[in-house]
Amino acid sequence: MxxxxxxxxxxxxxxxxxxxxxxxxxxxxxxxxxxxxxxxxxxxxxxxxxxxxxxxxxxxxxxxxxxxxxxxxxxxxxxxxxxxxxxxxxxxxxxxxxxxxxxxAAFVGLGEATDGAGRGFGIVAYVTVSTGVGGVRIVDGKIDRNAYGFEIGHQIIDINGPLCATCAMPGHLEEYISGTSLERKYKMRPSDITDPDVWRESARVLSYGLNNVMVHWSPELIILGGAIMRKGPREFFQQTRDYFEQTVKIYPKLPRVERSVLGDIGGLHGALVHLNQSLEKYRT
Ligand SMILES: [Zn+2]
CATH class of the missing domain: 3.30.420.40 (ATPase, nucleotide binding domain)
Structure with a gap:
């Protein structure tokens, strides 16, 4: 058990x-x-x-x-x-x-990489847009080695941008597109936001985040998940993908960008994968 x-x-x-x-x-x-x-x-x-x-x-x-x-x-x-x-x-x-x-987010990414949208890929970047924004780099079915964890929600998008509610530093990605910041800004639940301009702008900002993920992590596949990505309008995903292609020009070919497929239980899949990997080490 x-x-x-x-x-x-x-x-x-x-x-x-x-x-x-x-x-x-x-x-x-x-x-x-x-x-x-x-x-x-x-x-x-x-x-x-x-x-x-x-x-x-x-x-x-x-x-x-x-x-x-x-x-x-x-x-x-x-x-x-x-x-x-x-x-x-x-x-x-x-x-x-x-x-x-x-x-x-690391466990959801691990779950998606091993049991979900990332099956068969060696280097996967998982990006979640939810209450906050997070992500993880998965290499060969494992969370990539790291000293301090991955915190892509706190990458700087605009050095003159608004202060991040978490770190009080300017222009962090999370401050633009997380569920918490959308709710604060538009005074309604993100699922109630119907203005297409809000989602288009969110997609544009997220594509800059994905540019940074791409140039730093060099993944074979980017998976987008999280409640805002799942429950927001369908165009939000498609526009993010389109902006990503328009934004990242340094490579001759870009990785695929896919939606997560495990719904809201990706984290449990990842927890189980990690448990097996850890118990194997623990027992030997
Ligand atoms: Zn921050």
């Missing part, structure tokens, strides 16, 4: 894998603002799912950058009460088994 989770800025998904290969219908709960409540819910759900069986591994993503040892959330505008709490240790104490934590 393995416990998988994906703690997003808004929604948490929890699932159990009995065999380490598949997981059952995930449970969705709103992510509690309180760390204690979130931890208790996770432990209670895990124990309820497991019944009298032992949980042998726990793996999950959480919205925000982690500390270097992947034991706690290091910073988060969406979940401030979770920051610096001993999350890994608390889960180890509750389940008495190995626990693996990762940035949520």
């Amino acid at each position: 393995y416990l998988l989770f994906d703690i997003g800025g808004t929604t948490t998904r929890i699932a159990i894998s009995k065999d380490g290969r598949q997981f059952v219908e995930p449970k969705y709960v709103p992510t509690p603002a309180s760390y204690r409540e979130g931890l208790d819910a996770l432990i209670a759900t895990g124990k309820h799912f497991a019944g009298d069986k032992k949980i042998e591994g726990v793996s999950g993503g959480i919205a925000g950058p982690l500390d270097a040892a992947h034991t706690t959330l290091a910073n988060s505008p969406h979940l401030p009460d979770w920051v610096d709490k001993p999350f890994k240790r608390d889960l180890e104490k509750a389940f008495r088994c190995p626990v693996y934590l990762e940035n949520d």
Whole structure:
């Protein structure tokens, strides 16, 4: 029995894998603002799912950058009460088994690269436009080695741009196109925004972000996912792809840009893939 989770800025998904290969219908709960409540819910759900069986591994993503040892959330505008709490240790104490934590976007990207739109590709860049903006580089089915995590939402698009709500530095990508910033700017839920100019402009700004992803990460495939990308108008994806082609001129040929295909459970797929990779190392 393995416990998988994906703690997003808004929604948490929890699932159990009995065999380490598949997981059952995930449970969705709103992510509690309180760390204690979130931890208790996770432990209670895990124990309820497991019944009298032992949980042998726990793996999950959480919205925000982690500390270097992947034991706690290091910073988060969406979940401030979770920051610096001993999350890994608390889960180890509750389940008495190995626990693996990762940035949520990194696990979604890993899931998409291995079980979703990226199957068969060696170097995949995953970009999510959701409550925030994030991404990950996946190489040969693994999260690429990194010292501090990937934070492409905080790349600078305009040095004279508005201050990022998270870092208070100018012109970060997330400040233009994340669900949080669209909602703040247009005073409505992003899914209610129908003005085509808003989406066209968002697509244009995102294509600059993808230009930077391309020149730094050199992927064979770029996958676009996240709630805003999935639930926004269909043209948002197509326009992003078109602007990307108009923006990136340094290469004779560009990689494919595809939509994510695993819906909102990509993070659970990634958590399971990572759990298997980590347990293999742990056991040898
Ligand atoms: Zn920022």
